[in-house]
Amino acid sequence: MERREMELLKKSVQSVLEKERIGSPVFLRCVLHIANAGENLLSPVAEVAALANEWIPSQPTHVYAQGDAETTQVTIMVHYVGGQMALLSVNRADVETAIDIMLVGNKGVIYHETPIGRHYSNAIPPELDGSGELAGAIAQSLESGQPIPLEG
């Protein structure tokens, strides 16, 4: 069900993008809090990177990562060929999985936060689909502390 929730979110975002309501996506800010994360945060970070690569209409050129995949958080910055950027952060959470997204287009913005509060008690937190991208480069950047160029 959680994966279905994520699919619904992606479908909703896609419907806005297809109508070009926000123009062309230029920047994604995503903060993902994951409950019961596994031993390593690399996989969920790579999955959020895949989300960014899906929404941003360009190829990634560099990725820069900070944090520790085996402790609390990993944050990455992705640069794209056309100048677009993404700032993506994945954190371990004790209570519940939640996502905060700001997808900026050149003519508008999509904001989304996992609903909380009594009116949304039936909300299902998102879960990514397990298909990550850039995992090797992210791990390399975490190790070296340097931005890693990506092959086109």
Added chain:
Amino acid sequence: MQQNGKYGVLLLGGHRTHQENYALNFAQDERCQLVAFADELDGPSERITLGRSLADALNLPFIADLDEALAREDVDIVSLCTDVERRGRIGAKCAEAGKHVYLDKPMALNSEDANKIVAAVEKNGVKSQMFSNIYSVWARTVQQALTSGRIGELQAIHCDVLFSKGHPGTAPVGEKRIQKPTLERYSFVEAKPEMFDVGVYAVSMVNWLTQKRVQRVFGGTANYFFEEHRNCGLEDFGALVLTLEGGITATLVGGRYGWQSHAQGGVRKVHLIGTEGSLTFDASANRLEVFAAEPAFEPPEPHPLDPMGMWSSTQAGIGMPPKQQWIDVGSGDDGQREFGAFVDCVENGVESEMNAEFAAHSVEIICAGYRSAASGEVISL
């Protein structure tokens, strides 16, 4: 000090600067009295004209020679809103004259200029403060949560500050910006470098909340929205990844993204990630949402002298409609809190939490961000 026991405030900068707002904030503080406007004798003629016009509007004298104004014993505080390029020199001169200095943001064009102010303030024992958001109710709420220990040890902080002004969609799509490593000019009629101008709020907020020095900077700038910025060679958007003392990660977003991109003035958000939990703070969260049978917000026609909607006077001149769907609850006097905090420091002889020395680190970080965006490399401070 004035004969009535109030602090005399000298105002630098005029119409189409933040002095339009700052002068009113100082005037509202019962401990202060506005004395006059002034500028350098050889200041840019347009700036002098704009200074004279705001002085006239506020029924205050304009002193043509800054040195003469600074020699007056009834001037205790200088509110400095000149063009950014002149702030280092003038700020240092005001401190050297023994005046307390209130600095518009950013305090200077580069670290060299910022350090001139820092040195003069320290040497002369005067108080200083740069405009920021740290005295807002919102910022204090974040600070209280952080210092309460609720999230354990801070591991990461993410701060977004964006201004929803300007008419977007005019910059070419998919064109990678070529960033220069240093900023040579800041002030244009139609644009400002937004990673600096807006991003300074996010940088100074992170510095203040964490009280940690930044050690490494990686970033990028862009021309996503406005042809005005692109034509001036300035970015309209920037993002930074910082490494703080103790290995804490910080990320920042600063920029201007269009009138209709937010229900209020733009997103202002902080995420705190700790070893024991995480918290998110949205400055607009404590709000009323009003839906009514009234016209929706329509962006104004661009003012020829202020197409990005920077100044109160120009926006009033074109009948700028207010955004009324979201109404803040409880943050209406943030401006008075900011200026009152500075007068408190002057009155009590204590340092501001955003004094020149502290604020200079924000300038250093953003300038490093430009160098990183130009080179694609991580910059060590």
